[in-house]
Amino acid sequence: MSMFKDIPVEVGVIFEGERIRRNDMQVELGGPTVKQKFELAKVKPMNEIEDGKVTIIGPDLKDMKEGGAFPFGILVEAAGAKLDAGLEGVLERRIHGYLNYIEGFMHLNQRYDIWIRIGKKSFQKGLNSFEPIGKVLYRLFKSELPIVEKLQITFITDPAKLDEMTPIAIQAYESRDAKARGLKDSEVEEFYGCALCQSFAPSHVCVITPQRYSNCGAISWFDGKASASIDPKGPVFAIPRGEMINEEKGEFSGVNEAAKKRSMGEVNKVWLYTAFDHPHTSCGCFEAIAFYIPEVDGLGVVQRNFKGAAVNGLPFSTLADSAAGGRQIDGFHGMSIEYMRSKKFFAADGGWNRIVWVPKEVKEKVKEFIPADVVDKIATEEDAKNVDELKAFLKAKNHPIVARWEAEAAPAAAETAAVTISEEAAGTMMPVATAGSLPIMAGGFKIILKDAKIYANKVIIQTVKDEKKP
Numbered sequence: 001m002s003m004f005k006d007i008p009v010e011v012g013v014i015f016e017g018e019r020i021r022r023n024d025m026q027v028e029l030g031g032p033t034v035k036q037k038f039e040l041a042k043v044k045p046m047n048e049i050e051d052g053k054v055t056i057i058g059p060d061l062k063d064m065k066e067g068g069a070f071p072f073g074i075l076v077e078a079a080g081a082k083l084d085a086g087l088e089g090v091l092e093r094r095i096h097g098y099l100n101y102i103e104g105f106m107h108l109n110q111r112y113d114i115w116i117r118i119g120k121k122s123f124q125k126g127l128n129s130f131e132p133i134g135k136v137l138y139r140l141f142k143s144e145l146p147i148v149e150k151l152q153i154t155f156i157t158d159p160a161k162l163d164e165m166t167p168i169a170i171q172a173y174e175s176r177d178a179k180a181r182g183l184k185d186s187e188v189e190e191f192y193g194c195a196l197c198q199s200f201a202p203s204h205v206c207v208i209t210p211q212r213y214s215n216c217g218a219i220s221w222f223d224g225k226a227s228a229s230i231d232p233k234g235p236v237f238a239i240p241r242g243e244m245i246n247e248e249k250g251e252f253s254g255v256n257e258a259a260k261k262r263s264m265g266e267v268n269k270v271w272l273y274t275a276f277d278h279p280h281t282s283c284g285c286f287e288a289i290a291f292y293i294p295e296v297d298g299l300g301v302v303q304r305n306f307k308g309a310a311v312n313g314l315p316f317s318t319l320a321d322s323a324a325g326g327r328q329i330d331g332f333h334g335m336s337i338e339y340m341r342s343k344k345f346f347a348a349d350g351g352w353n354r355i356v357w358v359p360k361e362v363k364e365k366v367k368e369f370i371p372a373d374v375v376d377k378i379a380t381e382e383d384a385k386n387v388d389e390l391k392a393f394l395k396a397k398n399h400p401i402v403a404r405w406e407a408e409a410a411p412a413a414a415e416t417a418a419v420t421i422s423e424e425a426a427g428t429m430m431p432v433a434t435a436g437s438l439p440i441m442a443g444g445f446k447i448i449l450k451d452a453k454i455y456a457n458k459v460i461i462q463t464v465k466d467e468k469k470p
């Protein structure tokens, strides 16, 4: 039943996690085809807020062409005696949760990358203006967070206004992120967990530490702390760090316990500083994904808005599908861009010495955090478009991974090795490859094997010759 009689559609937690397919959508706001998009929360003095005011700058929903995608911004301005700028990140992330309570309203991602769809059915029921959407947002903020005393909301669809506001939003995100840098995981007693994404990824819990930002890139350790203190029953909660089990991999007893409890026993062990064995779970709204490239024994990273295929031939969507849903997949790691600025960024795997490919846009963003002796040795899409080109680039630049190949090649010098599994062993054969979702590209088709386990009587490992060469 709807929470609000004057709103034309139902509103409730039951609609969290609702997906709206392209054919069922009235309009799309932001999303992958639209450049101008953001959501921002700002804390203001009391006298600058008109409580309950909803403003629409630009065309309203009913004026938008059915099936179209439009530029979009949401500005939430709040005031309260106990509110300060340190809580802006917390307020901002609630926009995602509250909007998803609305029937026929899908909100994905965060900050500069929001992606919204309004369903046709809800539009036909009367959800044809931002006015009722603003009312719902206002009421949920006020009822769920009493610390918010006054609130006004602005929806922006006018491209000129979006041009003016977008740099302001980007600057606000950057100053928030910068504040959280410098503190170490070993210097705090508590980490924070966030279960907001469980509506889409039931076994997912983000573990937010000073040196490991949330997957979505929208909640820092400071935001987690603030959120847990103002709304202890909310989706963000404190995780006592507990005993340090493995410093290198980033394993803490408190994190393991929290992951086990919040994932209903699905996840028992989380290693915070590695993409392998027990990596952090991946939800669905991570900003980027790290993926293992076996041919070079290195890791690539690709961000959500990257157009085209990553260096291994797979687009972000396929790579994301391989890990999303709250799973732990060896060699895949949904993560934030901010994590790349951390000294603990895949520290157990070799850190930046293990990163071999990153799109130029991301590399530019994090350049000053990449060690000077490796920064020019990491390929972008301009240096390598496939694994062969990547190998050649890494060799030419003498990337630190090349020394790793040499060390590994020494014991297995033979060009071709064949391993035959005995008949006796075959009865208890172990899978030679397992994957939550294994994509295979062949002849213009993509075949996805879900939860695949592949068994083989014989595994042949041989050097691949370039067939185009004479």
Ligand code: SF4
Binding pocket: 093, 194, 195, 196, 197, 198, 205, 206, 214, 215, 216, 217, 218, 219, 283, 285, 286
């Ligand atoms: S990605 Fe993590 S921190 Fe961000 S909303 Fe989802 S669960 Fe919370």
